[in-house]
Structure formats: C-alpha cells, structure tokens
Amino acid sequence: MDSKNKKPATAVIHAGLNSPQQGAPFTDGPCFASTFHLKGEADSADYQYARFHNPTWTALEKGLSELEGGETVIFPSGMAACAAILxxxxxxxxxxxxxxxxxxxxxxxxxAFLQPNGINIQLVATTKLLDIDYSDVDLVLIETPSNPLLDVVDIKRLADKVHTSGALLAIDNTTATVLGQQPLSLGADISMSADTKALNGHSDVVFGHVSSADKQLIERIRLWRKLAGNIPGPMETWMVHRGLATLDLRLERMCANASKVAAFLNTHSSVKSVRYPGLESDPSHRVASAQMHHFGFVVSFDLGEASLAQTFLNNAALVFEATSFGGLHTMAERRARWGTDDVSQGLIRLSVGCEHVDDIIHDLECALSKIAK
Ligand SMILES: Cc1ncc(COP(=O)(O)O)c(C=O)c1O
Structure with missing residues (x-):
C-alpha cells in the first residue's frame, strides 16, 4: 500500500520498516558503529563512516520522509535542526x-550567530505575518501554532505571499507534529520539528528533523550536518523511531484530553483567559480547523499573577512542573519565569498528557481551588 493512502495510525506504525522477510525481525536494533568495511573506491559501499550516514538513521529518515512528503535529515535536537536551516x-x-x-x-x-555575520533579522508577530511586505526577505521561519500562545497562520496563504517575493518558507511544526499538519503539502519549502516533544513523546530523548521536497535544498542541509558533525546517536534515533510508531495513538488521547481540559479551564472563575485552537471562541480556531488534523495538546491559560500561577503549580500533584511539552505525562510551567517570552507573568503553558482526563481535571481543580478568592 502506498504510504499516501494509509491512514495516519497505520502510516506511523509502518513508517520506515523493511518489507517482511522470513526469519527477520520486524525492526532492526540500533547500529552502533563509527566505521564500516570499505574496500577499494570510496563510493563502493552504502555506508562509509558514521558521521556521513548510519543504517539506523536511514530507517527513521525513510519513515519521516514518507510522512512529511519530502526528504528528511535528522538531527540531535530541535535546535540543531533550526541551526542547520539558519x-x-x-x-x-x-x-x-x-x-x-x-x-x-x-x-x-x-x-548570536547570524546578525554578527551580516544577516538581518526581522521579528514579526505570528498574527501579523500575512500583513507584511516580503520583497526584501530571503527566508521566513515561523511556528504555527506558535509556542506558547498558540497563534495560527494560514500556511497556504503565507507560502503564496512569500514565494511571490522569491523567498523560502520554513515551518517549525513542533506543536502540531507531522500528523497535525503537513507543511510541505500546504506549500512550505521546509518542515522542521523538535522531535524531543510529541513525536518521540516519552520525555527521554532530545531530537529533531528537517524535511523538504526540494532536492538541492535538502542536500545542502545534509551537507551541513556531515561537515558540522551535528549528528544524532544511533540509540536516540532508534528510540525516536519507536516513539513515532505510537504517535497517532498518543495524539488521539492527548488532543481529546486537551479539548476537555480547555473547556474546563475556560469556565473556571480563577482563570483569566485560555488559548486553545480547539475552542470555538479562540482567534486561531477558524484557520486551525481548515489546515490542521487536530487542535493539539497544548493549552495556555492566564492566572493573572506570577504568585497565583506558582501557587497553582505548587499544588498540582499529577501535573509535573517542567519546561517541555508533548510527553505522555501532563506537564506545565509558568513561561515568564525564563524572562525570554513577552507573555503575562501568570501565563501557564500546559501540555496535556495521556493520563485519564478525569484525573487531570481533578488535579487542576484541586490546584486551582488553592488560589480561588
Ligand atoms: C517550537 C520549538 N522549536 C524548537 C525547539 C527546540 O527543540 P530542542 O529543545 O529539541 O532543541 C523547541 C523546544 O522547546 C520548541 O518548542
């Protein structure tokens, strides 16, 4: 069956697997090698040296390429994937x-690394991306939904606008994942993701990837990885491949839970505001409904003040306080504690996990009761 015709749940389970062979395992284990036998001409074997390639990478890259609709290069973190593009x-x-x-x-x-080398940076709010002029722009790298406020931009419209000016469009697809939306089929030149988050999903690996249907572009990304030596380990690669197989299963639970959690928070008297693209009242809802296959598992909500947000976090028992998202475990943090995001001091980014939703809501209810006035 062509991977394009498979349902997402099937596609992720079969992504990158070898065809069945009598007596062979379903999946190969990680290939721990720095060096491969290479007699004669340098290009006489598929594998030469492990900074260039590795069979464990090949399997995951094949799987991700099938899902993304473009060739994929994997990286040891989401930031390594970003750095490769930039x-x-x-x-x-x-x-x-x-x-x-x-x-x-x-x-x-x-x-830190582009501006000092004469590259100009233009910062634009996600909601304003369709309003600006791209005539002097060469590359646009954006997030939709954005982290942490979950604003959404129409990728097709943005791709048309950016391409009219001759620039490239790259989408950081971390919050949606490749099952949430396929940026390449919506017209983007590059889809990238921090697979540390939902794609691996078990809070035990840092990882990333870049995909593109443009052969020249992806070869340049691959060359950068080879020459910069910014390569993933085989064990991590294998773990991400294993995590990928359950992505649809996990997302189904996480997104259904997030939808109920967002509805609960939206009516709670201690919560000032809620952002979740699945809420009909959310500014992202219309575009998200048209271009995404799910509304995600991140819910951001504002408790108004830093101290109230911290009291809430201190009193949550099931919800772990941590700076990540997309895992099996529900986790949350007060984003402003880092001093890096222009968000309210009381904003909580909540990543809803796979626990039973009744337990999550019960925990949120108990923690919120400690700040009720
Ligand atoms: C949207 C987004 N992109 C990229 C990254 C970087 O990923 P990593 O931490 O794997 O380097 C993150 C990390 O939180 C992220 O949220």
Missing part, C-alpha cells in the same frame, strides 16, 4: 523573518 541557507546581506512570539532560542540563535 546556518546553511543564508549569507551576509540577506534577511530572515522570525516570529516575535515563537520559541525564544531560535531568535537567540539568530541574534
């Missing part, structure tokens, strides 16, 4: 547009 595609005098309200480390990387 460092390999821009030269001095060019301009990049980044979200003013996206993951802070992407902005910080650009400011």
């Amino acid at each position: 460092s390999s595609l821009l030269v001095s005098g060019q301009t990049i547009v980044l979200p003013a309200d996206g993951y802070y480390a992407t902005r910080a990387y650009a400011e």
Whole structure:
C-alpha cells in the first residue's frame, strides 16, 4: 500500500520498516558503529563512516520522509535542526523573518550567530505575518501554532505571499507534529520539528528533523550536518523511531484530553483567559480547523499573577512542573519565569498528557481551588 493512502495510525506504525522477510525481525536494533568495511573506491559501499550516514538513521529518515512528503535529515535536537536551516541557507546581506512570539532560542540563535555575520533579522508577530511586505526577505521561519500562545497562520496563504517575493518558507511544526499538519503539502519549502516533544513523546530523548521536497535544498542541509558533525546517536534515533510508531495513538488521547481540559479551564472563575485552537471562541480556531488534523495538546491559560500561577503549580500533584511539552505525562510551567517570552507573568503553558482526563481535571481543580478568592 502506498504510504499516501494509509491512514495516519497505520502510516506511523509502518513508517520506515523493511518489507517482511522470513526469519527477520520486524525492526532492526540500533547500529552502533563509527566505521564500516570499505574496500577499494570510496563510493563502493552504502555506508562509509558514521558521521556521513548510519543504517539506523536511514530507517527513521525513510519513515519521516514518507510522512512529511519530502526528504528528511535528522538531527540531535530541535535546535540543531533550526541551526542547520539558519546556518546553511543564508549569507551576509540577506534577511530572515522570525516570529516575535515563537520559541525564544531560535531568535537567540539568530541574534548570536547570524546578525554578527551580516544577516538581518526581522521579528514579526505570528498574527501579523500575512500583513507584511516580503520583497526584501530571503527566508521566513515561523511556528504555527506558535509556542506558547498558540497563534495560527494560514500556511497556504503565507507560502503564496512569500514565494511571490522569491523567498523560502520554513515551518517549525513542533506543536502540531507531522500528523497535525503537513507543511510541505500546504506549500512550505521546509518542515522542521523538535522531535524531543510529541513525536518521540516519552520525555527521554532530545531530537529533531528537517524535511523538504526540494532536492538541492535538502542536500545542502545534509551537507551541513556531515561537515558540522551535528549528528544524532544511533540509540536516540532508534528510540525516536519507536516513539513515532505510537504517535497517532498518543495524539488521539492527548488532543481529546486537551479539548476537555480547555473547556474546563475556560469556565473556571480563577482563570483569566485560555488559548486553545480547539475552542470555538479562540482567534486561531477558524484557520486551525481548515489546515490542521487536530487542535493539539497544548493549552495556555492566564492566572493573572506570577504568585497565583506558582501557587497553582505548587499544588498540582499529577501535573509535573517542567519546561517541555508533548510527553505522555501532563506537564506545565509558568513561561515568564525564563524572562525570554513577552507573555503575562501568570501565563501557564500546559501540555496535556495521556493520563485519564478525569484525573487531570481533578488535579487542576484541586490546584486551582488553592488560589480561588
Ligand atoms: C517550537 C520549538 N522549536 C524548537 C525547539 C527546540 O527543540 P530542542 O529543545 O529539541 O532543541 C523547541 C523546544 O522547546 C520548541 O518548542
């Protein structure tokens, strides 16, 4: 069966597997090798040296390529994937547009390593991306839904606008995952993701990937990985491949839970505001409904003050306080504690996990009761 015709639940389970062979295991284990036998000409074997390639990478890259609809290069973190895009595609005098309200480390990387080399950075709020002029822009790297405020941009419309000016569009697809939306089929040139989050989903690996249907572009990304040596380990690669197989199963539970949690928070008297693209009243709802296959598992809500948010977190028992999202376990943090995001001091980013939703809501209810006035 062509992977395009498979349902997502089937596609992730079969992504990157070898065809069945008598007596062979369903999946190969990680290949721990730095060196491969290589007699004669340098290109006479598929594998030469493990900074260039590894069979465990090949299997995951094949699987992710099937799902993304473009060739995939894997990286040892989401930031390594971002750095590969930013460092390999821009030269001095060019301009990049980044979200003013996206993951802070992407902005910080650009400011620390691109700006001093003569690359201009333009920061634009996610909700304003369709309003600006791209005529002097070379690359646009944005997030939709954005982290942490979950604003959404119409990828098709943005791709048309960006391409009219001759620029490239890259989407950080971390919060949606490849099952939530396929940026390449919506017109983006690049889809990237921090697979540390939901794609691996078990809070035990840091990982990332970049995909593109543009052969020249993805070869340049691959070359950057080979020459920069920014490569993932075989064990982590194998773990991510294993995590990928249950992505649909986990997302189904997490997103259904998040939808109920958002509805609960939306009517709670201690909660000032809630952002969740699945809420009909949310500003992201219309576009998210049209371009996404699910509304995600992250819910951001505002408790108004830092002290109230911290009291809530201190009193949550099931909800872990942690700075990540997309795992099996429900986790939350007060985003403003880092001083990197322009958000309310009382904003909580809640990543809803796979626990039973009644237990999650009970825990939220108990923790919120400690701040009720
Ligand atoms: C949207 C987004 N992109 C990229 C990253 C970076 O990923 P990593 O921590 O795997 O380097 C993160 C991390 O939180 C993120 O939230």
